[in-house]
Amino acid sequence: MGRYTDFFAVLVTGALLYAIKRRRKPSLPLPPGPKGLPLVGNLFQIPSELQWIKYHEWSTELNTDILHLQAAGTHIIVLDKYEVAVDLLESRSSMYSGRPRLVMITELMGQDFSLAFMNYGERWRKHRRLAQQSLQATAFKRYRPHLAQATRKLLKRLLDDRDDGKSIPHFRQLAAETIMSVAYGIQIQQENDPYVKLAEDANQGTNLQKIEAGEQDNALTEDVLRNTLAVLYAGGSDTSVSTMASCILGLLEHPEVLKKAQVQIDSVVKPGHLPDLDDEPSLPYITAIVKEALRWREVTPFGGLHTLSTDDEYKGYHLPAGAIVIANVWAMLHDKNVYADPFEFNPDRFINLETGKVDYSRARDPELVCFGFGRRICPGRFMAFESLWLLIASLIATFDIEKAKEKVHYAPRVGFKQPVRRIQPVRQVTSGDPKKRKLGYDRIEIPRTIASSFPLADG
Numbered sequence: 237m238g239r240y241t242d243f244f245a246v247l248v249t250g251a252l253l254y255a256i257k258r259r260r261k262p263s264l265p266l267p268p269g270p271k272g273l274p275l276v277g278n279l280f281q282i283p284s285e286l287q288w289i290k291y292h293e294w295s296t297e298l299n300t301d302i303l304h305l306q307a308a309g310t311h312i313i314v315l316d317k318y319e320v321a322v323d324l325l326e327s328r329s330s331m332y333s334g335r336p337r338l339v340m341i342t343e344l345m346g347q348d349f350s351l352a353f354m355n356y357g358e359r360w361r362k363h364r365r366l367a368q369q370s371l372q373a374t375a376f377k378r379y380r381p382h383l384a385q386a387t388r389k390l391l392k393r394l395l396d397d398r399d400d401g402k403s404i405p406h407f408r409q410l411a412a413e414t415i416m417s418v419a420y421g422i423q424i425q426q427e428n429d430p431y432v433k434l435a436e437d438a439n440q441g442t443n444l445q446k447i448e449a450g451e452q453d454n455a456l457t458e459d460v461l462r463n464t465l466a467v468l469y470a471g472g473s474d475t476s477v478s479t480m481a482s483c484i485l486g487l488l489e490h491p492e493v494l495k496k497a498q499v500q501i502d503s504v505v506k507p508g509h510l511p512d513l514d515d516e517p518s519l520p521y522i523t524a525i526v527k528e529a530l531r532w533r534e535v536t537p538f539g540g541l542h543t544l545s546t547d548d549e550y551k552g553y554h555l556p557a558g559a560i561v562i563a564n565v566w567a568m569l570h571d572k573n574v575y576a577d578p579f580e581f582n583p584d585r586f587i588n589l590e591t592g593k594v595d596y597s598r599a600r601d602p603e604l605v606c607f608g609f610g611r612r613i614c615p616g617r618f619m620a621f622e623s624l625w626l627l628i629a630s631l632i633a634t635f636d637i638e639k640a641k642e643k644v645h646y647a648p649r650v651g652f653k654q655p656v657r658r659i660q661p662v663r664q665v666t667s668g669d670p671k672k673r674k675l676g677y678d679r680i681e682i683p684r685t686i687a688s689s690f691p692l693a694d695g
Contacts (some may be wrong), residue, residue, distance in 0.1 A: 277306030329610030486581035
């Protein structure tokens with residue numbers, strides 16, 4: 237008798253729980269998404285690379301700017317339009333500022349201390365507050381001399397090594413010099429500087445390699461300096477270097493843009509001097525080139541992943557708590573309704589045809605998208621922009637950027653194996669040009685020539 241009573245009690249309890257669950261089930265539907273399989277959902281439909289393109293294709297096919305996927309029980313919300321990202325990630329940022337648990341990065345690779353991967357909470361707020369105080373626009377002005385010095389050294393290295401195809405490593409060294417100088421006051425002396433080697437090893441996942449080789453104990457990250465440099469490189473080195481290489485690729489394909497920029501620099505900057513950041517208001521076309529480089533081949537197609545802390549409703553859809561929320565930055569920066577011919581490198585889209593000044597009435601400022609949204613926006617965005625602006629302006633002022641004379645075509649190929657897309661050079665060929673310029677107060681003679689062919693490839 238007792239056995240039947242227990243069975244009946246379990247049955248009634250189960251029925252009640254099921255009824256309660258049914259009653260709590262949201263009446264609103266989930267956002268549209270591709271039909272998946274039982275249990276696994278869309279797990280096997282999500283591609284292993286170029287996911288942002290597939291997500292945009294699904295959004296277009298389903299005529300939705302907010303896409304829902306389900307992968308083995310995990311809800312994924314993809315935001316395809318800028319306006320939706322602003323509505324959710326900025327206007328409701330207190331609900332959308334979490335980070336998903338990334339076991340590989342935070343636990344196996346020891347990056348749990350990183351502001352980029354840290355979950356939303358008091359610990360994150362303290363780190364964020366410190367980063368903002370150090371890197372906000374007004375505070376960063378005191379670091380401009382560091383940027384200028386590192387940029388001049390880069391120009392000299394490019395001149396000395398213009399025949400050996402080392403442009404990308406030199407750009408990476410520039411990022412290292414800037415970051416080390418600003419963060420720690422460390423002056424990088426040469427390409428194989430031990431601090432650079434330390435940071436590169438950390439950025440390439442050396443801790444994980446040691447785990448696989450059985451060389452790493454349970455204390456994955458006892459060297460605080462190494463881990464901090466890894467974060468700086470992940471946030472500053474790869475992104476800046478990749479954007480710079482993308483800009484060179486755009487200038488190679490559009491020499492008329494380079495010539496137009498050189499004419500503007502010649503009309504503003506005194507002979508024998510390099511442009512500096514105080515010249516930015518007078519060099520709007522350089523600013524437009526930097527903006528287009530950030531947009532054209534964005535280096536973080538998804539930005540940072542967000543998580544939703546509580547159930548939410550938007551445009552008649554139910555957004556479940558715990559969902560991973562992705563801003564499809566690639567789709568937003570290549571929206572044909574915002575950017576005419578979005579796959580063309582065209583800085584003129586940001587220039588007012590009448591005044592010649594920077595104007596975002598015809599095309600949205602890419603900085604509103606590429607650096608993230610809400611409370612998770614990149615705190616180093618001012619440093620990133622000023623570094624890129626000064627580097628691009630200085631290169632355009634001192635070098636001609638030309639395609640190699642050989643009739644060899646390298647089709648750009650973009651991959652995504654790391655948090656950012658990295659660019660590697662295949663080769664570099666330099667052709668002569670009799671035109672010469674003076675390099676700042678150092679009076680170094682530099683021919684205005686750097687002929688390169690850069691494909692975009694997996695790093």
